[in-house]
Amino acid sequence: MKKLPFSFYRHDDILGIARALMGKLLVTVNGQSVCSGRIVELEAYAGETDKASHAWNGRRTQRNEVMYGAGGSAYVYLCYGIHHLFNVVTGSADQPHAVLIRALEPVKGIAIMEKRMKRKADHTITRGPGNLSKAMGIDLRQNGISLRSETLYVADDGFVFPDQLISLSPRIGVDYAGEDAKRLYRFYIKGNPFVSGKPR
DNA sequence: CAGTGGATCGTCT
DNA sequence: GACGATCCACTGG
Numbered sequence: 216m217k218k219l220p221f222s223f224y225r226h227d228d229i230l231g232i233a234r235a236l237m238g239k240l241l242v243t244v245n246g247q248s249v250c251s252g253r254i255v256e257l258e259a260y261a262g263e264t265d266k267a268s269h270a271w272n273g274r275r276t277q278r279n280e281v282m283y284g285a286g287g288s289a290y291v292y293l294c295y296g297i298h299h300l301f302n303v304v305t306g307s308a309d310q311p312h313a314v315l316i317r318a319l320e321p322v323k324g325i326a327i328m329e330k331r332m333k334r335k336a337d338h339t340i341t342r343g344p345g346n347l348s349k350a351m352g353i354d355l356r357q358n359g360i361s362l363r364s365e366t367l368y369v370a371d372d373g374f375v376f377p378d379q380l381i382s383l384s385p386r387i388g389v390d391y392a393g394e395d396a397k398r399l400y401r402f403y404i405k406g407n408p409f410v411s412g413k414p415r
Numbered sequence: 416c417a418g419t420g421g422a423t424c425g426t427c428t
Numbered sequence: 429g430a431c432g433a434t435c436c437a438c439t440g441g
Binding site: 276277278292293295296297355 | 422425426
């Protein structure tokens with residue numbers, strides 16, 4: 216079980232990185248509490264040329280500043296005033312690519328997740344970007360930190376999903392993005408109950 | 416089931 | 429002052 220090296224993130228093949236992140240482990244550590252989950256759904260956001268991205272057309276604000284740093288850090292922001300959405304920043308410096316993590320299959324720390332969610336674990340406990348952040352204890356405090364931190368990291372335990380299990384679709388909730396909304400930038404595991412949306 | 420609307424607040428105009 | 433890379437409860441069929 217190894218933390219991914221920065222070289223994993225710091226190049227501009229955003230779709231290649233997205234594909235490679237499928238099946239990796241997201242880990243959070245809070246004191247004695249360790250939680251981890253396997254990535255089963257995500258979306259790529261292709262920087263300045265992608266209308267669905269916060270960095271579209273070179274948009275650069277206090278909020279999305281971390282996207283413009285070199286890959287390998289966390290971009291967390293608040294959505295609808297309620298949900299924290301967790302992104303993996305990728306690309307070389309000034310190349311504001313990111314991958315939104317949308318669903319995990321819980322691996323460790325399920326009792327801790329239940330406590331955070333105030334309910335019993337089921338297939339929805341880490342389903343959807345808002346839910347997984349809450350279950351994993353991710354919020355704005357993690358914005359900008361390294362993905363090789365003690366308290367937050369992405370790891371490879373050798374597990375790989377075969378290509379035949381991976382499906383592509385348009386991204387969720389980006390209808391405003393015109394032609395870019397049609398891009399097949401969402402990756403998910405076929406039939407996995409932790410994947411958001413309707414089964415397909 | 417599908418469709419609708421409320422929650423709730425940091426961020427940008 | 430408006431709105432969002434969401435979620436869930438609630439409605440009606």
